[in-house]
Amino acid sequence: MPQSDPRTSTGTHEPLIRFDQVVKRFGSLTVLDRLDFTVDAGERVTLIGPSGSGKTTILRLLMTLEQVTSGVIWVGGEPLSHRYQGDRLVRANEKHQRRVRKQIGMVFQQFNLFPNMTVRQNITEGPIHSLGISREEADQRARELLEMVDLSDKIDAHPAHLSGGQQQRVAIARALAMRPKILLLDEVTSALDPELVTGVLDVLRTVAETTDITMLLVTHEMQFARDVSHRVLMFDHGRIVEEGPPEQIFGDPKEERTKAFLHAVLD
Amino acid sequence: MTWDWEFTGRIIPDLLNGLAVTVQATVLGYTLALVLGLAVALVRRIPVIGTAVFAVMEFIRCTPLLVQLVFVFSLAPNTLSAFTIGVAVLGVHYAAYTAEVYRSGIEAVPAGQWEACRALSLPLHRTWGAVILPQAIRRVIPPLGNYLIAMFKDTPLLFAITVGELMYQASQIGGVYFRYLEAMTLVGLFFLLVSVPSAILIRQLERRYAAV
Numbered sequence: 001m002p003q004s005d006p007r008t009s010t011g012t013h014e015p016l017i018r019f020d021q022v023v024k025r026f027g028s029l030t031v032l033d034r035l036d037f038t039v040d041a042g043e044r045v046t047l048i049g050p051s052g053s054g055k056t057t058i059l060r061l062l063m064t065l066e067q068v069t070s071g072v073i074w075v076g077g078e079p080l081s082h083r084y085q086g087d088r089l090v091r092a093n094e095k096h097q098r099r100v101r102k103q104i105g106m107v108f109q110q111f112n113l114f115p116n117m118t119v120r121q122n123i124t125e126g127p128i129h130s131l132g133i134s135r136e137e138a139d140q141r142a143r144e145l146l147e148m149v150d151l152s153d154k155i156d157a158h159p160a161h162l163s164g165g166q167q168q169r170v171a172i173a174r175a176l177a178m179r180p181k182i183l184l185l186d187e188v189t190s191a192l193d194p195e196l197v198t199g200v201l202d203v204l205r206t207v208a209e210t211t212d213i214t215m216l217l218v219t220h221e222m223q224f225a226r227d228v229s230h231r232v233l234m235f236d237h238g239r240i241v242e243e244g245p246p247e248q249i250f251g252d253p254k255e256e257r258t259k260a261f262l263h264a265v266l267d
Numbered sequence: 268m269t270w271d272w273e274f275t276g277r278i279i280p281d282l283l284n285g286l287a288v289t290v291q292a293t294v295l296g297y298t299l300a301l302v303l304g305l306a307v308a309l310v311r312r313i314p315v316i317g318t319a320v321f322a323v324m325e326f327i328r329c330t331p332l333l334v335q336l337v338f339v340f341s342l343a344p345n346t347l348s349a350f351t352i353g354v355a356v357l358g359v360h361y362a363a364y365t366a367e368v369y370r371s372g373i374e375a376v377p378a379g380q381w382e383a384c385r386a387l388s389l390p391l392h393r394t395w396g397a398v399i400l401p402q403a404i405r406r407v408i409p410p411l412g413n414y415l416i417a418m419f420k421d422t423p424l425l426f427a428i429t430v431g432e433l434m435y436q437a438s439q440i441g442g443v444y445f446r447y448l449e450a451m452t453l454v455g456l457f458f459l460l461v462s463v464p465s466a467i468l469i470r471q472l473e474r475r476y477a478a479v
Binding site: 174 | 385386390
């Protein structure tokens, strides 16, 4: 596993993702509370913490499935939640968000494949109609990706005829077909039967080893998080209570909250 | 009154002509209801305009079809045929119902499907045309089919605005010969002969599309 730390290689630079005083409220519930953090290009960061601590909301904000209550999210030096009007930041419109979020891909807990399309159509729909790539090229890319996730023989199957693990591997291929700089993984193994988890994690390990895609993972697979991530962020009540390299967070956590959480999860 | 077979044979051609008009009015009216209903279901999602359209549709659903037919027929310009007016009113009336069916189908598509479209930055026409509507419409084929049969059975109301459909023909015959038994019996029989196979066909579609 390449463990070169991208933060030290380029000196001072703009991080790929920056949360700047981000607040997210749902009604009276504050899910994220003036959150600041950055992720560098090529970094793989795992978000851990009890449910309701705001991990998934962070991914959903990046995918623009939710909008910030206040604060600004930056992606590649450009505001995602906002846009410039002159030199003032105003709320981003759909057109602006569509352009910026094309660098971001997401894999969902419930796969969310399109049931009315074949595996091939699922994977080529975005590249053809969103990126404007030719059908031949998109098809070629779909074949390569299906080979990587070991599902070449399912290219013309419908999702309903695949197991959960197979569906999730197609969903990973679908996200990668968009050639994203950032891949968001939202509890991608939580909905799977235990015996199907390994196959999905193996695919993600391959992605981590063979690409330099920046990854944000929300997962309860602690061993996997330990193996693939450069950094772990421990969340509680919408704030980061502790962060550090996986060896430190899992091996020698400093905060009581982290210790209690890991104790509960690993039991 | 006794059944007259010879008389029955003589009136069948006229009644078959009436049946042809009934079927035409149903097919055209239903096509209009399917297209217009979908348009209404989509427009209803737009703020303000959607509310206005909803109010109009609610009004249409809450007033009788017969009243609407006679009202529009008496106000429409003479250049429009009774058949055209009948088809238009039938179509608009049933669009008010099919719009609700489409709406329920669209709302039944899981939120994750919308989110996947967004994550792939699909343009709006692909989100609707390739993902949401194919799934929504598949779910609502059975209720839409039921409205086809309901509309077919409502076509005798066109009789009130002099459209030469089945009921109109039967009543003309009755008026001329002072015999209603054979003509009206045949009207009922003809409706049955079309409705029952249609219902069976719709049940089959339902079975085929029930599982998404």
